[in-house]
Amino acid sequence: MPHSSGHRSRRNIIRSAFTLRSEGLGQSVVRGAGLQFLGIALRTLITIFSTAVLARLLTPADFGYIAMALVVTEFAALFGAFGFTNVLIQRKVINRLQLDTVFWASLGIGTLLAGLVVAMSLFSGLIFADSQVGPLLRVLAISFVINSLGAVPWVVLSRQLMFRTEFYIQVLPVVIRTVAAVAMAYAGMGVWSLVWGGIVGAVCGILISFARVPFVPRWRFHMAFITSTWRISGGYFGNTALYYISTNLDLLLLGRSLGATSLGYYQNARSLTDEIRARIAMPLQHVLFPAFSAVQTNRDRFQNMVMTAGRLLAAVVVPVGFGVSANATELVLVLYGEQWRPMIPVMAMFGISAALRAATAIGSPLFNANNKVGLALRYNSIGTALLIGGVLLAMPYGIEAVAASVALTSLYSLVSFRAAFGLIGLGMRDVLNVLARPMVAATAMWLLTEAFRQWQLDLPVAGLLAIQVALGAAVYTLTLHLLSRQYWLDFSQAVRLFGKKG
Secondary structure (H helix, E strand, O other): HHHHHHHHHHEEEEHHEOOOOOOOHHHHHHHHHHHHHHHHHHHHHHHHHHHHHHHHOOOHHHHHHHHHHHHHHHHHHHOOOOOOOHHHHHOOOOOHHHHHHHHHHHHHHHHHHHHHHHHOOEEEEEEEEOHHHHOOOHHHHHHHHHOOOOHHHHHHHHHOHHHHHHHHHHHHHHHHHHHHHHHHHHHOOOOOHHHHHHHHHHHHHHHHHHHHHHOOHHHHHHHHHHHOOHHHHHHHHHHHHHHHHHHHHHHHHHHHHHHHHHHHHHHHHHHHHHHOOOOHHHHHHHHHHHHHOOOOOOOOHHHHHHHHHHHHHHHHHHHHHHHHHHHHHHHHHHHHHHHHHHHHHHHHHHHHHHHHHHHHOHHHHHHOOOOOHHHHHHHHHHHHHHHHHHHHHHHHOOOOHHHHHHHHHHHHHHHHHHHHEEEEEEEEHHHEEEEEEEEHHHHHHHHHOOOOOOOOEEEEEOHHHHHHHHHHHHHHHHHHHHHOOOOHHHHHHHHHHHHHHO
């Protein structure tokens, strides 16, 4: 009997997701954000560990080959990003037929994309002037079919704000992927350890998703739903396409002109700083999108939620990005070793740009929750054009110049951030209220770290890094609190809501 009751309870999860509810939303968002940040901390520790190990077991060229392969797989992934899941998350009411339709549509697209990647692998030697990428692509193609299976569980978990389950879905696959990749690299599998480690992690994530959301698709398909959402879904696709271009154009050009080793330096520097957005900002976007959608008709509540979330996000990600920039030398030597020294200046520049992009990341769920995907597409088009121009101008001068150009064009994110705030009646003063003080405090931290380094203390690099991080954190926290007590109040309220029962 208990087994039957538990099974019915899990089945009811799907039915309960049909209608978005705003009861207890503040507490749900805080708990969700808390779990996201806990997951971030765990995944970051795992990433640091795996990076330190794999960087010593593999070569920069191995990471460069993976970066080349990802250019192709992420290009193919564009065609699976028509936003069907986002459409369902944003709607106040959905039904079971729509879930069935999205499942089969996602699986069909995933299967077609797997075939596309296999076909593109035959021409990868022409694209990158290197024959090593083709075999990697033919295995990575499997991931498209695997990941497409998780579309409906993702929608259900998002609409139900089931962030505890998502915590396990995010953390456990990373643990398993890391263990598998390190074991394979130790066994001498080289670049293939990164490929198969990712596949193993993806399978784990899908199994956990269906264990919690026991969705069994029915043999039916509602074409009218697909066609009725085509324009909105196309907007999501366009934004994803622009994101792909902005994150892969430099890799494609550098890989072809400078080779796998230089690309390995560049990509690893960017990957570590991209963790700020991928591990902090983007998970918070996922928490806020359904929450913003649930309160989209209550302007005052919407504004208060955005301001609080914006301040908390900026207070966390800005010092992390500036800290990576300030401690780039020590981070590279500790995590990667002497052979990775050329990536130090690249990481220093990417740290600053990552802080700005991550701090303005709540603009995306604002556009989506207000059903202004087309407007977001226009702003993203301009930002992508600026990025392309900057990369092309900097290319002849090497990876440092390209990194500097990417960092400079990140300033444009402030423009779209201001536009997103304007959708709910907030202005430039509110933008400054969110961003200015963390930026000032983080700049003070950066300058102090640089001054401390000039003392040239006779300490191990790891010890110097620990002292600089601790000192920088103390300076940042004190400076931010002196500039405004509002951030302390925001964090205190978040802690109270997280610990509140119910």
